[in-house]
Amino acid sequence: MAAAAGAFSLREVLSAFQAAVTERREVLLGPYLRGWRGLVRFLNSLGAIFSFISKDAVAKIQIMESYCGGERREEYRTLQSMVAYELASGLVDIQRRSEHPDSGCRTVLRLHRALRWLQLFLEGLRTAQEDSKTSTICTDSYNASLAAYHPWVVRKAATVAFCALPSRNAFLEIMNVGTPEEAVVMLGDALPHISSVYGITEELYAQHKLLNLP
Ligand code: 1Q0
Structure with missing residues (x-):
C-alpha cells in the first residue's frame, strides 16, 4: 500500500535508488535525485535540529535539478554523461573553486560522500541489537565517512544533532514499512541498491580523478 501523502516511506527511497541504475550500469540522475528528495523528507520529519543538514542537502539537490531541467538536460541524464560533458567543456574546477563553483561533478561528489554515510548507517541500524542507540550508530557511521571532509564546527x-535521534525501534517504525522486523528485512533489500549506486559512482569518479574536487 502506498504511504500517506507527505509521509516518508523507505520503500520509495529504495525504489528510486533501484531505478537509478540501468542495465549498462549507468546512474540516472532523475531517480538518484528523487531518492535524495525522499531522504531529505525523512530528515525533516526528525525535527528542526537537523535543518542545517537538510538545507545543505536541498541546496545541492536543487543545483542538480536545475541542470537536469535546463538547456543541457540531455547531458545531465546520467552521471556518466554529466562527467563526460562537464570535463570536455572545462566546466569543472579541479584545483580550487573559482569559475565553476557549483559544477555537477563537485555537487554530486558531496552527495556521494553522504551516501557512504547512509550505507554505513543503514547497515548499522539493520544489524544492531534491539536496544542499541541510534545516536551511536549514526556517530560511528559519520566518523567513518563524512566527518573526514567536514571542519570541526560542522x-x-x-554530533550534537545525532543525540536527538529517536530509538532504534522508533526509527524503524517511522520508515513506514510495517513492524521493526519488517523494516529490518526491507533494509536488507534496500542496501544492495544503495551500495550499487555508491560503487558505480566511486569507480567513475576514481577513473576520472574527481574524488577530491574542491
Ligand atoms: C538521521 C541523521 C541524519 C544525519 C546526516 C549525516 C550527515 C551529517 C552532515 C552534516 C552536514 C552539515 C551541513 C554542511 C555541510 C557542507 O559543508 C558539506 C560540504 O559541502 P560544501 O558545498 O561546503 O563543500 N555538505 C555535505 O557534506 C553534504 C551533506 C549532505 C547530508 C545529507 C544527509 C541526508 C540525510 C538523510 C537522512 C536519512 C535517514 C536515514 C534513514 C532513512 C532510511 C532510508
Missing part, C-alpha cells in the same frame, strides 16, 4: 554540530 562535526561538532552534527
